[in-house]
Amino acid sequence: MTRAILDCYTDEPAGLGVPPFIGVWPRYVAGLYQDEPTYLTIDDIRLVRYVESVPKVTIDPPAGRTHIEVLNHTREYDEIKRVLANTDEVVIVVGVQTPGKYLSARPGTLREVNKLLGVAGFQPAIRGRDALDTKAAPPARSPFRKVLTGPVLTGGTQFRGGTRPQLPEAGDFDELHPLVFDTYEQLQPPALKGAALIGQMPRLANRIVEIETGRGCPREKGCSFCTEPIKQTVLWRRPELVIEEVKTLMGFGARAFRLGKQSCIYSYEGGDPQKLETLLSGLAALKPTILHIDNANPMMIDEQRTKLFVKYLTPGSTAAMGIESFDPEVTKANNLNCPYDMAFETIRLVNRLGGFRGENGCHALLPGINILLGLAAETLETLDKNFAALKRILDEGLLIRRINIRRVVPFPGTPLYEQVGQKYLRRNQRLYTPWIEKIRQEIDIPMLQRLFPIGTVLKDLCSEVHNGGTTFMRQIGSYPILVAVWERLPLNEFFNVRVTGYRHRSLLAERI
Ligand code: SF4
Known part of the structure; x- marks a missing residue:
């Protein structure tokens, strides 16, 4: 066949x-x-x-x-x-x-x-x-x-x-045809065999390969909106299996990797720092051009594990935290995992350990924040509380790599779908656009000015798309900043740039 x-x-x-x-x-x-x-x-x-x-x-x-x-x-x-x-x-x-x-x-x-x-x-x-x-x-x-x-x-x-x-x-x-397996030992043969498929993918030199280290959600009861707890019980993939897959993928030409297929990388193997170091040091020894992470449960973020990430990852990585809301009522109603004070403690910690600039022009490791709109118990005050918290982060002089704001989709099988569906989303819909615009203007732009001051040199950006005479490019990585250059450059090539200005969630720059 x-x-x-x-x-x-x-x-x-x-x-x-x-x-x-x-x-x-x-x-x-x-x-x-x-x-x-x-x-x-x-x-x-x-x-x-x-x-x-x-x-x-x-x-x-x-x-x-x-x-x-x-x-x-x-x-x-x-x-x-x-x-x-x-x-x-x-x-x-x-x-x-x-x-x-x-x-x-x-x-x-x-x-x-x-x-x-x-x-x-x-x-x-x-x-x-x-x-x-x-x-x-x-x-x-x-x-x-x-x-x-x-x-x-x-x-x-x-x-x-x-x-x-x-x-x-x-x-x-x-x-x-659902893809199910009971253990990572069962998954390993197809994972290794399937690695060859990347040889058929276009522009492999500009791609980043998502790597799985675990699945399921380690929390006893998950967040109201999330589909992870309904997919599979918690399983962690042994360091040797992860390293073996990355090695195989490198054999087919992959060079950039993100440990992103897990609900929380800080929870790897139950949060065991030794196993985490075995994983990270083994991967770093393979010398990938990019080694980044995604998904960090603020509750699990501590000094010891953050130091390991700063030591072994390549610069420009983001610990994306699913804070989702700074309104305690929403946090409670949706069983979210990050109380208000904890969010600030973890943001300060990651800044203290990872907030220095690496050789590609980006900071070693910074927090990212996810905010979800339309969750249960959301009110007009929720938006005010979210704005006030983000403003406080800015006023404290902290760095946030990016603020990701999404409107929730209530998926069947999740508690949100069963309990309230789209009720709050519908009710507050008209408030979102001006509120998001306020965040982009009053928080994002000053934050970008702090992260990437005028004159900052960023290296190895890949030109991805054009809009007329403008080329949009990004570094290869977990959540790279979007950069616009007022020049029509060939696509899928790498350039170094110098920052010259700021736009919505992006930088203006000139080629150097
Ligand atoms: S968002 Fe993270 S912590 Fe919450 S249920 Fe999903 S995987 Fe678990």
């Missing part, structure tokens, strides 16, 4: 697979089969439609924006058609459960997959106004089996915050 994997990209509370990140899902799925499947992305399927609908399509037009919805295609039109025409089964990886804004990719939705897979290569071309409107495409039967897998099978998927999740419908797929 010939098989293809269709990567629609994944974004979960624990684990990211939206380019430039390479997620675990397509790799593990590929490792399940004896023959290596062909790797396709949702961009490939869109490209087929694009080419058939818009003659002389330009992915990166000189006077407009780069078309990120097809930027991560793996093959040219003819070859994609050939792959689809000769494939018996397409395994589709779908699941965005912590939707964000993506600079250089657009995840695929369930509806889009269904429409496009029916069309790609097997239906008459759709022309004119309807060409890029997925709703206008007629449903059609595919000549191959369609197997759905990924986070979508636990709770659904939603690409836009604040809206209802999409759930797979019976009849749209030939099979729903």
